[in-house]
Amino acid sequence: MPDNSRDYLFSEGQVRSAVALGSVGMGVILLALLFLATSRPQGKYQILDGSAHQADLQAAVASITGYEDLGGGKARIDINRAMELVAERGVVNPGFHSAAPATPPQVTAPVTPAETPATGGTQAGGTEAQTSVPALPDGEPLYMSTCSACHQATGMGIPMAFPPLAGHAPELYAADRDYPVEAVAFGLQGSISVHNTTYNGVMPSHLHLQDADMAAILNYVMTAWGNEADLPAGFEPYTAADVEAVRGMMLMATEVHANRVAAGLD
Ligand code: HEC
Structure with missing residues (x-):
């Protein structure tokens, strides 16, 4: 009679319990991993409310006296205090020239x-x-930085766009000594004719220039490029006081044009 029974290393009961234990162990490991993944090491972080930073900022602001914090990132500073700060600390390239004459009184x-x-x-x-x-500053570098982009370094302008000043500025002086100052200070708008060429552009106002600088530029324009020879006898160079007087007129660019017409220029 053949022996159908076989010997197994593990009994069926042992295999069942091994599987059961294995699944329980797997479940425990999964739970442990889940716990590690979701728990955060909160002790390492500190929640900031920004108040320390705000306090530093307030202290810095408070050290600028004459400064009023209006909130919302806006502030107001007294103009005199601002000027004091500029004098104290200096400003890099402020975009305007010193009001004080370069020479002593x-x-x-x-x-x-x-x-x-x-x-x-x-x-x-x-x-x-x-x-x-x-004494006035040197007009040439001021002309170069302020006017030459349009009227060109040669004073020849660009036909139909920017009128020439070379060979022309003395005619303006002769017609009305104040007119060139008005054109520079307040700008010019309206059709003009210079040596049979028509210009109908807009010259911007240059009220931001200091009186002395504007006078220096005008004197340069009147005498450069051979213009000096065309000046009428008795030509008086412009002074800062001349510019100041014209500045007080507060004209519009179109009113400057009307003055040009009134001076007999076409
Ligand atoms: C952005 C270009 C521009 C700049 C910068 C500029 N001008 Fe002019 N200027 C013009 C134009 C354009 C006209 C003519 C306006 C018109 O057609 O009415 C003019 C007209 C003039 C006139 C009057 C000419 C006339 O026949 O009546 C004078 C004087 C003058 N400029 C001088 C200057 C001086 C000096 C500076 C520098 C301080 C200067 N301009 C800077 C564009 C410019």
Whole structure:
């Protein structure tokens, strides 16, 4: 009789319990992994509310006196205080020129040149006393940085777009001494004709220039490129005071054009 029974290393009961234990173990490992994945190491982080930073900012703001915090990122500063800060700390490339004349104040006593030699060379005489008007800055670099983009370094302008100043500025002076100052200060708008070429553009106002700088530019324009030879006899260079007086007129660019017409220029 053949023996159908076989010997197994594990009994059926042992296999069942091994499978059961294995699944339980797997479940425990999965739970452990799940726990590790979802638990965060919160102890490592500190929640910030920004108040420390705000306090630093407030302290920095408070150190600028004369400064009023309006909230919402806006602030107001007294103009005099702002100017003091500029004087104290300086400003890199502020975009405007110093209001103070480059030279020390001149002697303003009216000493005529004729009197000076008669006084026998006193200390008060000499070149300083002859000019009661403060010296102006050099007009050429100012012209180059302010006007040459349109009127060109040669003063020739660009036909139909920007009128020439070379060979033309003295005619403007002769027609109306104030007119060139008005054109630079307030700009010009309206059709003009220069040497039979028509221009109908817009010249921007240059009120941001200091009086002395504007006067220096105008004197450069009147004398550069051979213009000096065309100036009428008795030409008086512009002074900062001349510019200041014109500035007070507060004209529109179209009113400057009307003054040009009134001066007999076409
Ligand atoms: C953005 C270009 C531009 C700049 C910068 C500019 N101008 Fe002009 N300027 C013009 C134009 C355009 C006209 C003519 C406007 C018109 O057609 O009415 C003009 C007209 C003038 C006139 C009057 C000419 C006339 O026949 O009446 C003078 C003077 C003048 N400019 C001088 C200057 C000086 C000096 C500067 C620098 C301080 C300057 N301009 C800067 C564009 C410019």
